[in-house]
Amino acid sequence: MFSFILSSFSSINFMNKQILCFGEVLWDAFGEVKKAGGAPMNVARHMVQQGNDVLFASSVGIDPSGVELTVFLKENGLYSALLQRDENLPTCEVTVQLDEANTATYIIPKPVSWDDIKFTDELDAASKTVGAVVFGSLACRDEATLNTLLTILDEGDALKIFDVNLRPPHFTMSTIETLAARANVIKMNEEEAELLIHGGSGDLREMITEFQKKFHTRIICVTRGDKGAIIWNDYEFYEHPGFKVEVADTVGAGDSFLATFITGLLNDTPMDQILQKACAVGAYVASQRGANPVYKVDEVLAQFS
Secondary structure: OOOHHHOOOOOOOOOOOOOOEEEOOOOEOOOOOEEEEHHHHHHHHHHHHHHOEEEEEEEEEOOHHHHHHHHHHHHHHOOOOOOOEEEEOOOOOOEEEEEEOOOOOEEOOOOOOHHHHHOOHHHHHHHHOOEEEEOOOHOOOOOOHHHHHHHHHHOOOOOEEEEEOOOOOOOOOHHHHHHHHHHEEEEHHHHHHHHHOOOHHHHHHHHHHHHHHHHHHEEEEEEEEHHHHEEEEOOEEEOOOOOOOOOOOOOOOHHHHHHHHHHHOOOOOOOOOOHHHHHHHHHHHHOOOOOOOOOHHHHHHHOOO
């Protein structure tokens, strides 16, 4: 397992394929319609759909929205003792706005329940046994959850996968750099890469190389919307031009890409095949309404062959 990156990750517990997804869970409000969301939860749900063993850690309020989210997580195989209930902070409800190209922007309230995810005995045990931890930047906008995540990352020897997922103004560069320095694998989109690397100057490959030199990341993936994605792995670049679809909305497309990418890593799939599958699933999800349409990866690949 992981043979193509084994030499880079010699200290990681490769025998355990269980994944811990950590961070926000929320309601995305599209006008009067609400859908369960949050990047870490979306990644977890796509990974479950693709047959992975997933734990999900987050926090909801004790309000009706939190009760509804708890029911949703139970129905989708993501409920465990790692879901905390905050008696003081509300469950997060995000307003989603779509532009003429159906690209989403988000209005995110603060503070909410996942701003205060605590380091519990259950999280302590999980952090020491899982094979990989997936995390993003949004839930780390306040110190409480950030410190919990840093403790998790420092506890075990899991593969650390950072989904940058910037949501202005809910991040600082110092936090992004702190998380990047701990990550083995980093996934970001092209706009995020331009912001984080040299302020947007230079060729993308040069920017990725510069980023790798600074943070010593083992794998760097940059998604490029309808132009596919590019990956740096073990001093080699892999590119895919993407698949053209009629976009319904972009919510969850990057999350499905990442879930497919991680699934490929877990199953020791060759990197070029991982990239093709991830681009296909991301394109399919962008062609559907909402972040979590039901699909089978083989059928999606056949659709784009």
